[in-house]
Amino acid sequence: MNRRILGLLAGSDLPFETVKRWCLAADTVYGADSGAELALEAGVKPVVVGDMDSYASSREGLRVVEDPDQDTTDCDKLLALLSADGHKVVTLCGAEGDRLDHVLGNLASCVRAVQNGMEIRLVLRVGFGVFVTPGCPLRREGLAGQGMSLIPLLPSTVTTEGLQWELNAQRLSLEGLSSISNVGLGDVTVSVTEGALLVITSENSANPW
Numbered sequence: 001m002n003r004r005i006l007g008l009l010a011g012s013d014l015p016f017e018t019v020k021r022w023c024l025a026a027d028t029v030y031g032a033d034s035g036a037e038l039a040l041e042a043g044v045k046p047v048v049v050g051d052m053d054s055y056a057s058s059r060e061g062l063r064v065v066e067d068p069d070q071d072t073t074d075c076d077k078l079l080a081l082l083s084a085d086g087h088k089v090v091t092l093c094g095a096e097g098d099r100l101d102h103v104l105g106n107l108a109s110c111v112r113a114v115q116n117g118m119e120i121r122l123v124l125r126v127g128f129g130v131f132v133t134p135g136c137p138l139r140r141e142g143l144a145g146q147g148m149s150l151i152p153l154l155p156s157t158v159t160t161e162g163l164q165w166e167l168n169a170q171r172l173s174l175e176g177l178s179s180i181s182n183v184g185l186g187d188v189t190v191s192v193t194e195g196a197l198l199v200i201t202s203e204n205s206a207n208p209w
Helices: 016-025 035-041 074-084 100-115
Strands: 005-008 028-032 047-050 064-066 089-093 119-123 128-132 138-140 147-163 170-172 179-201
Touching: 005 016, 005 035, 005 074, 016 035, 016 089, 028 035, 028 074, 035 047, 047 074, 074 089, 074 100, 100 119, 100 128, 100 147, 100 179, 170 179
Parallel strands: 005 028, 005 089, 028 047, 047 064, 089 119
Antiparallel strands: 119 128, 128 179, 138 179, 147 170, 147 179
């Protein structure tokens, strides 16, 4: 399915007007628990998923998938439903959140999902986050002058083209090296032969797609 699919989490990291623009530009919006209420406030009817512990709005006219499992997070539930519905490419808002434990939990959920073939982009306060895994490289045009950081969420062997400080089968890991505040020179490719990498760019994320 090659559509604009937006997932909303409840993190209050983004201005509402930014979230609203993304909701209105999406073909379909999924919201995890109270994240779905952001879509309703924006005037969009979302698919609602979660254990419903923080969703207080009406369910009338909405598709609601209630999942009471307490061993999975709202982000887990959201990504699992997206995958079950056949959506393999998704943009997430609210994943950056306002609590570090939730941020780390959301990143862990995304790593599990991308390892199962999903492509995920995060809308951040500053820029975007894109997950890179074997067989799913990042290829972007026109990133000259853009700040780029490559964060290994799992130990990763990384090769780049188009960065100021290139990596050639470089081993990155949380206990070893990362590439922080690198700079794009134009068209950029980032690929890994193993691991899971989060690439953060400093682009303007206020405008959708």
